[in-house]
Amino acid sequence: MDTVISVASLLCLLLGSFLCLSGGVGILRFPDFYTRMHAVGVTDTLASAMILMGLMLQGAEANVVIKLIIILLMTLFINPTASYALAKAAMYSGLKPLLNMQKSKRG
Amino acid sequence: MELFVNVILLSFLLAIALAIVRMKDLFAVIMLAGIYGLLSASFFVVVDAVDVAITEAAVGAGVFTLLMLVATVMAGRYEQGARHKPLLALAVVFITGSLLIYGSLDMPAFGYGPAPDHQHVDSHYINESMSEVGVPNIVTAVLASYRGFDTLGELLVIFTAGVAVMALLSTLYDSHSNLGTGPENKWLYEQQMPIRLVVKILIPFIMLFAFYIQFHGDYGPGGGFQAGLILASAIILYAMLFGIRTAKQVISPRFYQCLSAFGILLYGGVGVVALLNGEHFLDYSVLFTDPLAGQHVGIVLVELGIGCTVFSTMILIFLNFYERKNNQLDGCQ
Numbered sequence: 095m096d097t098v099i100s101v102a103s104l105l106c107l108l109l110g111s112f113l114c115l116s117g118g119v120g121i122l123r124f125p126d127f128y129t130r131m132h133a134v135g136v137t138d139t140l141a142s143a144m145i146l147m148g149l150m151l152q153g154a155e156a157n158v159v160i161k162l163i164i165i166l167l168m169t170l171f172i173n174p175t176a177s178y179a180l181a182k183a184a185m186y187s188g189l190k191p192l193l194n195m196q197k198s199k200r201g
Numbered sequence: 202m203e204l205f206v207n208v209i210l211l212s213f214l215l216a217i218a219l220a221i222v223r224m225k226d227l228f229a230v231i232m233l234a235g236i237y238g239l240l241s242a243s244f245f246v247v248v249d250a251v252d253v254a255i256t257e258a259a260v261g262a263g264v265f266t267l268l269m270l271v272a273t274v275m276a277g278r279y280e281q282g283a284r285h286k287p288l289l290a291l292a293v294v295f296i297t298g299s300l301l302i303y304g305s306l307d308m309p310a311f312g313y314g315p316a317p318d319h320q321h322v323d324s325h326y327i328n329e330s331m332s333e334v335g336v337p338n339i340v341t342a343v344l345a346s347y348r349g350f351d352t353l354g355e356l357l358v359i360f361t362a363g364v365a366v367m368a369l370l371s372t373l374y375d376s377h378s379n380l381g382t383g384p385e386n387k388w389l390y391e392q393q394m395p396i397r398l399v400v401k402i403l404i405p406f407i408m409l410f411a412f413y414i415q416f417h418g419d420y421g422p423g424g425g426f427q428a429g430l431i432l433a434s435a436i437i438l439y440a441m442l443f444g445i446r447t448a449k450q451v452i453s454p455r456f457y458q459c460l461s462a463f464g465i466l467l468y469g470g471v472g473v474v475a476l477l478n479g480e481h482f483l484d485y486s487v488l489f490t491d492p493l494a495g496q497h498v499g500i501v502l503v504e505l506g507i508g509c510t511v512f513s514t515m516i517l518i519f520l521n522f523y524e525r526k527n528n529q530l531d532g533c534q
Contacts, residue, residue, distance in 0.1 A: 168406075175399040182393075 099151050106148030113141035126192035127184055135177030142169045203247060210244045225280045227273045235266040251422035252340045255414070259430035264515055267437050271522040335493035336419045336500060344424065345500040349483035352503070353468055356510055360465050363514035367458075370521045386444040397442050407435040415508050419500060425507025432508070433515035445523055454520055457513040464510030471502050 120133025146166045153159050217237045224230050238261015245254035309316035326343055334342040344352050389397065415428030440448035471483065478487035485499025486492035 168403075171399055171403060175396055179396055182396075186392075 103148045103151035106144050106151065110141045110144030110148060113137045113144060117141060127189055128181065128191045131177060131180055131184075135173065135180075139169065139173040142166075142173070206247055207244070210240055210247065213240050214244070226278065227276075227280055228270075228278055230280075231266055231269045231273065234269070235262045238262040238265065252338075252424065252427075255422055255427045256430070259427050259434070263434045264430050264437070267434065267441075268515075268519060268522065271519060271526070275522060275526040334496045334500070336497065338419055338421060340422070341418050341424055341500065341504075345503050346483075346485065346496060349472070349503065352507070353472070353483070356465060356468060356507055359514050360461060360510055363461055363517050366518045366521050370525045386447055389442060389444055393442060400438055400442050404435050404439060407438070408432060411435065415504065416501075418504055419497065425504040426511055428504075429508040429511025430515060432512045433519075436512075436516050437519050440519070440523075445520070445527075449520070454517065457517050457520075460509050461513040461517060464506040464508070464513070467506035467509065468503050471499055471506070475499070 114137070117134050117137035120137065121130050124130045124133055143166060146162050146169070150159050150162045153162060214237060217233050217240070221230050221233050221237070224233070238257055241261060242254045242258040245251070245257055313319070326339055326347065330336070330339050330342040330347075334346045336342045336346075411428045411431035414423035414431060415425060418424035418428070436448065436452070439451075471485070471488070473482075475484045475487055476482050480487045483499075483503075485496045485503075487495060488498050489495035
C-alpha cells in the first residue's frame with residue numbers, strides 16, 4: 095500500500111512539474127497575450143493542484159493535509175479569477191486577440 | 202541542496218533588481234517589485250526565518266504593491282527622463298555603497314559561532330525565554346518582551362508615516378465624499394461581477410487568517426505586524442472592488458484614525474502600568490500575580506496594539522492616496 099501511495103505521489107509531483115514547465119514554455123513561445131495567458135492560466139491551476147495532491151499523499155499528519163487542502167481550494171478560487179481579471183483588463187484597454195482569419199486575409 | 206535553492210533564489214533576486222533599474226514603465230516595475238518581495242519571502246523560508254517571511258510576503262508582495270499602484274495612478278505611469286546628469290548622484294551612491302561594504306568587512310561571517318551576539322544574547326534567549334517569558338515562539342518573546350522598547354519605536358515609525366501622509370495629502374472630509382455609493386459602484390457592479398463574487402467569498406477567509414496570525418503569534422510564526430497587514434489588504438481589496446465610498450460607509454475614516462492612535466496608546470499604556478507597579482517600563486511580569494501569566498497577558502495586549510495601529514495606518518495611507526487622485530481629477534475637469 096505504501097509503495098502504491100508513494101508512486102502515486104511521485105506521479106502527481108512529476109506531472110505537476112511538467113505542467114509548470116510547459117506553462118513556462120507557453121509564455122515564451124505563444125504568439126499573443128491571450129494565448130500566453132491561456133498557457134499560464136490553465137497549466138498553472140492544474141500544475142499547482144497536482145503538486146499539492148502529490149504533497150498531500152506524502153504528508154502523514156492530518157493538520158498538514160488539511161492546510162494543503164485549504165491552499166488547494168484557495169488556488170482553485172484565485173487562479174482562474176486572476177486569469178479572468180487579466181484578460182478582462184487586456185480587453186478593456188483595447189488589446190485585440192490575434193485571430194487566424196485576420197492572418198489569412200492579410201496573407 | 203539548500204545551497205542550490207539559495208543560489209537560484211538570490212540570482213533571481215539580482216536579475217529582478219537589474220530589470221527594475223533598467224525599466225521605464227513604472228507599472229512593470231511595481232509588478233517586478235511584488236515578485237521580488239515574494240522571492241525574498243521564499244528565501245527567508247529557506248533560511249528558517251518564518252516570521253520575517255510572512256512579513257515580507259504581506260508587505261513586499263501585498264500591501265506595498267497596492268499602495269504603489271495607487272501612487273502611480275496619481276503620478277503617471279512612465280518614468281520621466283533625467284533632467285540633469287546623474288553623475289553626482291552616482292558618485293554619492295558609489296561612495297556610500299563602498300563605505301557600507303567596507304564596514305561590513307569587520308562583521309563576523311553569517312552563522313559564525315564565536316561571534317559576540319551568538320555567545321551571550323542568543324544563548325540567553327534560546328535557553329531562558331521559556332522560563333522567563335513562557336511563550337513557545339522565541340521570535341515573539343524577543344520582539345514583544347525582551348526588545349519591547351524597540352518594537353514600540355518601530356510602531357511609532359509606522360504611526361508617524363501615517364500621520365505624515367495625512368498631513369500632506371488629507372482630503373478625507375470633503376463635502377462630496379459622503380454622497381452615497383455613487384456611479385463608481387454601479388460601474389464596478391456591471392463590469393467586475395465575477396471578481397466581486399469571488400472576492401466576497403474570499404474576504405472572510407482572509408480576515409479569519411489575519412486574526413489567526415494575530416492571536417496565534419505566541420505559539421507559531423506571526424504577530425501583530427503581519428496580521429495588521431493582512432487585514433488591511435482585505436479591506437483594500439474590498440475598497441478596490443466595491444468602490445471607495447462603499448468601503449468608507451462600512452468603516453469610516455474617523456474610526457481608522459482613532460484605532461491607529463489607540464494601538465500606540467495601548468502599547469504605551471501597558472508599559473506605563475508596568476511602571477506604576479514598580480517595575481521597568483514594559484516589564485510585563487507585574488501585570489498578573491504569576492509572572493509568566495503576566496508576560497503572556499502583556500504580550501497579547503502589545504500584539505493587539507501593534508495589529509490595530511498597523512492595520513489602520515495602512516488603510517489610512519491607501520485612502521489618502523486614492524482620495525488625492527480623485528481630487529486631482531475633479532480639479533482637472
